[in-house]
Amino acid sequence: MRELMSGNEAIARGAYEAGVTVATGYPGTPSTEILENVARYKSDIYSEWSPNEKVAFEVAAGASCAGARSIVTMKHVGLNVAADPLMTLSYIGVEGGFVVCVADDPGMHSSQNEQDTRQYARFAKVPIFEPADSQEAKDFLMLAMDVSEKYQTPAILRSTTRVSHSRSLVDLGERTVLEREIGIEKNPPRFVPIPVWGRVMKQKVADRLGFLAEEAENSEANRIERREKSLGIVTASMAYQYVREVWPEASVLKLGFSYPFPDGLIREFADGVDRLLVVEELDDFIEEHVRSLGIECQGRKFVPGVGELSVTRLRGSRAMMEGREPKTLDQRFAEGLPARPPVLCPGCPHRGVFYTLGKHDVVVSGDIGCYSLGAFKPLDRMDIILCMGGGVSMAHGFDKAGDRRKVVGVVGDSTFFHSGITGLIDIVYNRGSSTIIVLDNRTTAMTGHQDHPGTGRTLGGDATKAISIQDIGRACGIERVATVNPYDLEATERAISEDMNSKEPSLIVSLAPCPLRERRRVGPVRAIDSDLCKGCKRCLKLGCPAIEFDGEVPKINMHLCGGCGLCEEVCPHDAISSEEAE
């Protein structure tokens, strides 16, 4: 059977067919749908959203050391969080196959950086596989599983935004049912990397790399496509697809099992062509290596290393190589158009908090989630964002450095569970005075609304204990813990200004479910009475996309309005109400 599948669906299908029994992860665009799709095979695979990538990695690693085939999923920056267990699991090795599915985001469609996961494969000395479409996403997951098990090594499957979120046809197969006894064997020298045993492991890792290189050499995932001899291109992942369109006549070495490098194959390919070009996205991972083999090649000189590649960009590269002016497209119709960046949805509860913070002279240290959008005008109420959980700990840093202003850390509910708690403990332990606001919308919204430890529901949809953010705050030693309704601006203002005048650390939980997840309006649609409206534009300070203004008085787009009532609260002339909209 064939099905149209996204790369992420295909990876999940691969896990199913490969006989995986344990799958974990933490949501992160563009990787999220892998685990969501694994969850559909509930009767065959145990799957869970873990609180963060490190935990997810360790859970899957445990399962694998006990003999189960397992996967863990995350986005590129998630692997930074899970890097600690990755580095040492490489030493200990695995029993059941173990594949870390990581999705990179060239072009930063939904990320804070553009790091290249292939570097982690070299860093941890583990094999990496790079699919270029959905069929390969499935096939390579299964191949990675076999290689992992055969060489007792964790393996990485690296996707990218375009591989994960493109759909193409996939042949479906049956699930391999593995009859094996699960249980970790008692063998400390095998599993305990204290120095005396760890040194032995390190030698094994070095030897293993040699065997893996040989495996890569003979793998079907690496292939030479011979066409014309004048130009040969080494490429991998989605760049392969672009290369086939831009240089249809060129010979290609397509790497799918790309680390450790198949040096013999690279040499053979280079020998058979007159000129060698490397086309890869992000870092010069392949190019550097090809040069280190003493093979002359070109790459970054023509192919951009910042941002994602595309057929259009590579056509520019080709023109440059051939000494032509790249063909420019007529873009004059797009000139002067107003930009349309992403914004907080109409009715989003975060808006109430950012609007209120806008009235205070405070430093706001932000975090990763929909609420990152609070950094945009007109809300413009976030001074810095670093990484998951950084909103809490960096706030403490500003505070200790002696910023003259009060410091507020803003973090989402899922992010709080991910890595905000340790920062909170630090604030209490080290006598800080920051105010931490948890924007609790009862979901992991940005990545498409996943459950987390606070929602009372598991990935499989089962009811479970909902862990209370307020209780955690108190248990960490915070004495000022308040809960506010962010749609009630007066109450929100009261809670925030009380804490601004206090020297103690405090926790405010802004509690209101994400209306996009709930799939309903918060309240009735609002409208502006143009007779009462004085054109003061106060409501526009909310940055609600439903309030449109390009003339004298603002109007509310009734199809977009989320019915939150914030605009009604801020209007000083009582011009906004729900009756008007009837």
Add this chain to the structure above:
Amino acid sequence: MSNVKTTSVVFVGVGGQGILLASTIVARAAMLSGHQVKTNEVHGMAQRGGSVIAHVRYGSEVFSPTVPEGTATVLGALEQIEALRYAHYIAPDGLAVVSATSVVPVTVSSVSSGAATYPEDVADRLKRAFPRLVYFDAGKMALELGNIRAANIVLLGALSRGLALPEEAWVGAIASSVKEKQRDLNLRAFEIGRSVR
């Protein structure tokens, strides 16, 4: 070039307008007609009310899932200035199907006067940008049918006339892509769109 046989479709609009469903239906219709198919959509941050584009390509062999600029066989737009923003995607002989819908971006609404404005001459610019243009209010037609959310399918109907896929494939693709309850509404929306000239 090698890709002459590849048909390329782009849908553009504002995150949340139902572009994903429209591109899914085109992909399924092409699949039902025996083509190789690839699509690409946006997830995550860009979906939050931002400007979005979805790609569908089909033919006997398809490489890139994203449409190279200047090659789209058809461009469907659920918002009119988004059509202009992505106008450079269309092939010189391509067909543009644009709904006369405006969603004013927050960048226009929230900043003080003098900054970005929503262009007043959109209709005129569209005519200049697209030699083959179908320009109508898909939202209004959907509303008349009883649900503004079906605007994407009305648009799809109009756009389907620029693609050489059989009617049964469209009907099959729609039926398998929407909920049972919404099927009739969507099939009617498609028919109405298909009759737009």
